[in-house]
Amino acid sequence: MRWIALKYLKPGYVLAQRVADERGRTLLAPGMTLSDSLIRRLQRVGVRAACVEARETEDVIVREMVDPKIKSQLMDVTFETMTELSSPVFRQRLKPTFLRKQFSPLLNEVVQQLREHNGAGEQLGSVYIADGELFHHSVNVTFYALTLGMQQGLTNAELVDLGLGALLHDIGKLRLPQKILQRAGKLTDEEFGTIKLHARYGYDILAKLQDVPTKSALIALQHHERLDGSGYPSGLTEAHIHPFSQMVAVVDVYEALTANRVYRKAFLPHDAMNILLSEKGVKLSAQHIDSLFESISIYPVGMTVRLSNGECAVVIQPSAYNNQYPVVRVIENERGEPIQPYELNLATTSDVHIVTCES
Template identity: 35%
Template sequence: MRWIPIMNCRPGMRLAKKIYNEEGMVLLQEQVEMTDTFIRRLIERDVSYIYVEDERTEGIVAPDLLSDETRIMANKAIRQQFMQHMSDGRARKRRLDHDMDATVSGMLDNLVHDISKHNKAMVMLNDIQTTDHYVFRHSLNVCVYTTLFGVYHGYERDQLKLLSMGALLHDVGKMHLDPLILNKTSPLTKLEFDMIKKHAEYGYRILREDPNIPRIVAHCAYQHHERLNGSGYPRGLTSDSIHEFAKWIAIADSYDAMTTNRIYRPAMLPHEALEILYTGSGTLYEQWMLSLFRDRIAVYPLGMSVKLSTGEIGIVAEINSDYPQRPIIRVLYDAEGASVPLGTELDLSQLLHIMIVEMVDVE
């Protein structure tokens, strides 16, 4: 399979990986032939990239982190909880008594179980899903990233579940913001940005008042925009005053926001987002946490087409777990643009003089 930006998709290409709808159900199956209509609708629904079939990439497979059952449960839980937290008071609390136990708790058990099976895998969210609400998809992505890093860090299952819940609900306060400001395409005014920043406080109050939500989960919502040097919000907390869970969520939140299409800008590539995160190492984010993030994140996704410093063009065929920034490249074209025999691969962890210089579109 080959990873391509949706803008590079052409009619006649065939999907190599499922695309899911907003509820986590399969929208388009593998081997579906893409049409102008499919491409246009996926762009409209904020899909950034897809995987397509390519005989030159045979054997390159991006694994799913979540089972179909868990994905459906997660999407249902996010929508249910966020929408119910928009309801007022008494009616909301009555419903949550049952729903928290039946939906969120069970879903988190499944999610932790699925992710724990990938404790040696490189982090790469391969599930492709349309969305009708950015916050819902972002919340699931941040939950998956944060849970993965909780597994890598070695948290016990009970702690993992708390961390996952905190990540899942970290942005629940945004449901109380004006959608016109939240979805504004032009730069925010200072007043509008101050209103956006209120979501951390709103989320804390909402979750603190819910008898089914552990207090630490409420603090994850409260603190996920705090930064080590005190430059964050809403309280300007510094390093030791910020809970460790909130520090993990802050990294995942920033990374997913940068690598996802937004109303006001296109998605960054993973390695670009990682470079920006590292500019805040030790000042905004814990250096040791960023180091673990860097060592486990697949900055060049499987199937991505890249150009090397030698002029050769190829596909990312395998991620080196010890050196994720230096994957194995299946070469397709030499420096002159001539096709090379299939099976020619370069292990960049062994060829330190060769660098990936850019992502390219391969026909």
């Protein structure tokens, strides 16, 4: 199996992983054979890539670090919770809400599964629609954050608090005008000022809830603060930013950079890594950046890439030390024609490198 960008999908491909909506519910199930009409449907709902079965990579297994059923449940509860808490109706009635109690069983299950797989290492992504971008981003950030938390030796109770804050770190965005959030072009200074409000909006929502710990609510408020005081909303420096917020700040940046957005294409994973490394110890925690790249595969198994010689390949073995040099299986020549597959270790091939991801 392999991940492939929507524009390269053809009728006859068979889905290897499901396509989920913004609530984690299945739109298209694994095993479905794609037709022209189904591909057009994926395009209409904003799907950008799919994991498909492929003869040339039938021995490549793309694992999800968290069971799809658990991830689906977490997605659904996150969607329901964020939508309810951000609504004007909720603000008017202010009913008691027990979020930590509600989320704890799911977060404990996620932690257990991440421990079994040594963290959110290989592959976080399942296929999702563009309208679910906020919710999928929140869940993926949570998986990364929990992985870092486990590396830092946090207790299960602390991991639940970290996970709760990570899941809801962007809840304030649901109080912003969607036309600004979905703007494809560059934001004006005024519009960016509006975007910045989501941090305080999110904190205001969570701080009012009786069983949300302060350190969880602070993640919503502080995940855009930076160690040197250049962040927002308060320009805090390192000593005043909670460690949980520093952790989420790192994984939030990485997840956002490596995902397609309405206003830009995803960065190559090693380019995203270099962006984080350029801010290491200055804007973002050096400890958490190091932990992140020790625990994830920046080019996960199954990712389809285009090489500098024009050939198309699929990652079959992550790179050592998480650099940009995985082992790939080349499946197409520079003209897009199928060839007899062969394997290439980019770490020992000085004249060939990855130039773009096609998944």
